[in-house]
Amino acid sequence: RKEVEQDPGPFNVPEGATVAFNCTYSNSASQSFFWYRQDCRKEPKLLMSVYSSGNEDGRFTAQLNRASQYISLLIRDSKLSDSATYLCVVNKAGGYNKLIFGAGTRLAVHP
Amino acid sequence: DAMVIQNPRYQVTQFGKPVTLSCSQTLNHNVMYWYQQKSSQAPKLLFHYYDKDFNNEADTPDNFQSRRPNTSFCFLDIRSPGLGDAAMYLCATSREDGSVYEQFFGPGTRLTVL
Numbered sequence: 001r002k003e004v005e006q007d008p009g010p011f012n013v014p015e016g017a018t019v020a021f022n023c024t025y026s027n028s029a030s031q032s033f034f035w036y037r038q039d040c041r042k043e044p045k046l047l048m049s050v051y052s053s054g055n056e057d058g059r060f061t062a063q064l065n066r067a068s069q070y071i072s073l074l075i076r077d078s079k080l081s082d083s084a085t086y087l088c089v090v091n092k093a094g095g096y097n098k099l100i101f102g103a104g105t106r107l108a109v110h111p
Numbered sequence: 112d113a114m115v116i117q118n119p120r121y122q123v124t125q126f127g128k129p130v131t132l133s134c135s136q137t138l139n140h141n142v143m144y145w146y147q148q149k150s151s152q153a154p155k156l157l158f159h160y161y162d163k164d165f166n167n168e169a170d171t172p173d174n175f176q177s178r179r180p181n182t183s184f185c186f187l188d189i190r191s192p193g194l195g196d197a198a199m200y201l202c203a204t205s206r207e208d209g210s211v212y213e214q215f216f217g218p219g220t221r222l223t224v225l
Binding site: 004008031032034041042043044045046049087091097098099101102103104 | 142151152153154156159199201205207211212213214216217218219221
């Protein structure tokens with residue numbers, strides 16, 4: 001079983017749609033969770049951290065369910081510029097800030 | 112302002128010909144990482160430095176080596192590149208003081224092996 005699992009997609013949605021991505025992780029001792037965004041042939045960049053209470057940044061909402069070891073990302077009012085791969089990232093418990101990346105979920109927003 | 116810089120951006124080498132990729136940072140972070148990312152796959156951690164302490168991942172082939180001469184610079188050496196080593200190589204940095212912080216990535220070096 002992979003340490004971080006995501007639906008690879010692609011998710012093809014029209015502008016303005018709401019889309020949700022899910023992620024599961026295997027290590028119950030993990031303490032920190034992130035969503036990174038990666039554009040085609042570019043480096044990953046932090047989109048947002050994920051907190052136990054859930055957090056929102058503009059059109060983006062992240063949720064964490066520790067009991068189910070499940071993380072989600074909701075994007076509202078999708079823009080063309082949201083087209084990218086979204087990587088679910090979990091820290092490796094006990095390491096020096098070692099992060100485990102999911103393979104990513106690809107989003108394509110069309111006009 | 113560039114924070115994590117990687118050179119070259121594109122590298123072509125021949126099968127078996129050693130190659131060195133470089134990374135520098137202006138963030139003064141104490142941890143530096145090297146990842147390998149193949150198409151449609153997750154970035155895979157090869158090794159990292161915590162200050163001068165080198166930490167190799169168990170499944171990183173011996174063909175991959177690294178050097179960190181000072182806080183700002185880190186190098187990835189591939190001693191005998193094979194066709195399977197063609198990938199994007201990403202350098203990242205973070206600070207470490209017991210909490211988990213964001214990792215900042217460089218733009219990557221795309222390696223082609225002929």
